[in-house]
Amino acid sequence: MRSASVPATEEQELMTKVGIVSLGCPKNLVDSEQMLGALAQAGCEIVSDKREAEVILINTCGFIESAKEESLDTILEMIRLKGAGACKSVIVAGCLAQRYADELSREIPEVDAFVGVGQIAALPGIVQLTLDGHRVVDNSRPARQWVEFEARIRATPPWTAYLKISDGCDNRCSYCAIPEIRGLFRSRPSDRIVAEAEILAAEGVKEIVLVGQDLTRYGSDTHESLVSLLRRLARVEGPTWIRLMYCYPTRISDDLIEVIASEPKIAKYIDVPLQHADDDVLRRMNRLGSSDEYLALLRRIRAACPDMALRTSMIVGFPGETLEEFERLVDFVREARFDRMGVFEYSREEGTPAADIAPRIGAATKRRRRDRLMREQQRVSLEMNKGFIGREIDVLAERNDRGRSYRDAPDVDGVVLLNGFKGAPGEMVRARVTDATEYDLVANVIDEV
Numbered sequence: 001m002r003s004a005s006v007p008a009t010e011e012q013e014l015m016t017k018v019g020i021v022s023l024g025c026p027k028n029l030v031d032s033e034q035m036l037g038a039l040a041q042a043g044c045e046i047v048s049d050k051r052e053a054e055v056i057l058i059n060t061c062g063f064i065e066s067a068k069e070e071s072l073d074t075i076l077e078m079i080r081l082k083g084a085g086a087c088k089s090v091i092v093a094g095c096l097a098q099r100y101a102d103e104l105s106r107e108i109p110e111v112d113a114f115v116g117v118g119q120i121a122a123l124p125g126i127v128q129l130t131l132d133g134h135r136v137v138d139n140s141r142p143a144r145q146w147v148e149f150e151a152r153i154r155a156t157p158p159w160t161a162y163l164k165i166s167d168g169c170d171n172r173c174s175y176c177a178i179p180e181i182r183g184l185f186r187s188r189p190s191d192r193i194v195a196e197a198e199i200l201a202a203e204g205v206k207e208i209v210l211v212g213q214d215l216t217r218y219g220s221d222t223h224e225s226l227v228s229l230l231r232r233l234a235r236v237e238g239p240t241w242i243r244l245m246y247c248y249p250t251r252i253s254d255d256l257i258e259v260i261a262s263e264p265k266i267a268k269y270i271d272v273p274l275q276h277a278d279d280d281v282l283r284r285m286n287r288l289g290s291s292d293e294y295l296a297l298l299r300r301i302r303a304a305c306p307d308m309a310l311r312t313s314m315i316v317g318f319p320g321e322t323l324e325e326f327e328r329l330v331d332f333v334r335e336a337r338f339d340r341m342g343v344f345e346y347s348r349e350e351g352t353p354a355a356d357i358a359p360r361i362g363a364a365t366k367r368r369r370r371d372r373l374m375r376e377q378q379r380v381s382l383e384m385n386k387g388f389i390g391r392e393i394d395v396l397a398e399r400n401d402r403g404r405s406y407r408d409a410p411d412v413d414g415v416v417l418l419n420g421f422k423g424a425p426g427e428m429v430r431a432r433v434t435d436a437t438e439y440d441l442v443a444n445v446i447d448e449v
């Protein structure tokens with residue numbers, strides 16, 4: 001749906017104060033950073049106090065039920081500010097707007113614009129339209145090709161940056177609405193990725209986290225490959241860790257494992273969301289691979305790199321999940337020994353094939369299964385963490401009492417609690433591990449690296 005026309009170029013300086021709330025995953029955060037870049041380039045002043053903002057932009061998430069609720073609560077909270085403070089316009093962007101712009105625009109008339117995920121470049125024009133009293137609703141599908149944005153204002157700490165290498169998804173996991181929201185898979189040209197990595201390195205970034213809905217599909221729509229991209233990124237001077245998130249299990253090749261294992265700058269860390277490990281549930285999820293293949297993959301990874309930190313995520317309570325199927329998942333988690341694991345309760349998303357699968361699993365059962373799987377994983381991760389006691393590790397200090405090792409991706413994993421750190425946040429230090437809990441390590445600083 002599209003209403004009110006958005007100017008193709010914006011020549012007039014936008015002398016207005018804009019505040020942003022960014023919700024959802026790191027991929028969405030990169031979009032938010034690019035939105036801020038586009039608005040600052042158009043003359044906007046970016047403010048952190050929403051009460052000062054004349055325009056409030058909410059970059060929403062619409063992935064699962066809890067994320068939608070958080071997005072809606074935030075919209076309602078910002079509308080209240082519009083009534084009370086400096087705010088003249090509230091703009092809702094991102095995944096929730098992409099998915100539900102039509103319904104939301106009817107139900108929340110106080111919002112001045114609902115714009116989908118493909119509107120970053122058009123945002124300055126949209127801001128101007130709303131300030132001129134127009135309402136904009138535009139959730140047209142994102143472009144088929146990669147669209148490059150130069151401007152970006154990073155919202156992460158100075159030492160860490162997300163680097164998007166692709167967008168969209170061509171997998172058709174039966175529970176997932178992402179392909180409908182973010183569009184078809186498209187790879188970013190490697191020259192642009194390497195150029196941005198060089199800029200980040202020049203800015204002093206020590207950790208670059210590669211993101212996209214499915215990193216292992218990188219290059220399938222162009223003539224490039226993730227392995228050669230990683231080799232090029234590993235040559236960029238400066239960063240200490242280049243970290244990979246979101247790898248599809250059946251597309252992790254021996255070449256990919258080899259490049260992670262052998263390139264010193266590629267963090268020995270891989271995030272492989274498996275989602276389940278019972279073969280029948282995997283079939284219903286329309287996921288490729290089987291429990292045996294996943295165990296074989298983990299063996300290959302560990303044979304090539306015994307210290308590789310492995311992260312995964314699992315979904316419990318998928319429609320029709322029997323007690324036996326769930327128990328097979330628990331057995332798998334015990335055997336697979338992941339360093340890190342996130343567990344999600346299945347969320348029924350309309351328009352996805354899984355929404356019609358019966359029987360549905362009740363909320364109490366889903367919660368019980370989630371808690372049980374988490375407890376199982378906590379036993380595993382405590383053992384894995386205790387294996388580090390006495391070892392020396394590099395830690396990226398983020399505060400004077402904590403940092404992260406190569407095993408800890410920002411926001412989703414644990415931390416290393418530091419004793420004796422006297423330097424400044426952002427420094428890399430060498431530390432000896434003295435204790436461990438289910439999620440975190442405790443370490444004494446030995447030296448700055």
Ligand code: SF4
Pocket residue numbers: 169170171172173176177178179213214
């Ligand atoms: S790989 Fe599956 S779960 Fe992940 S974004 Fe694509 S469709 Fe969704």
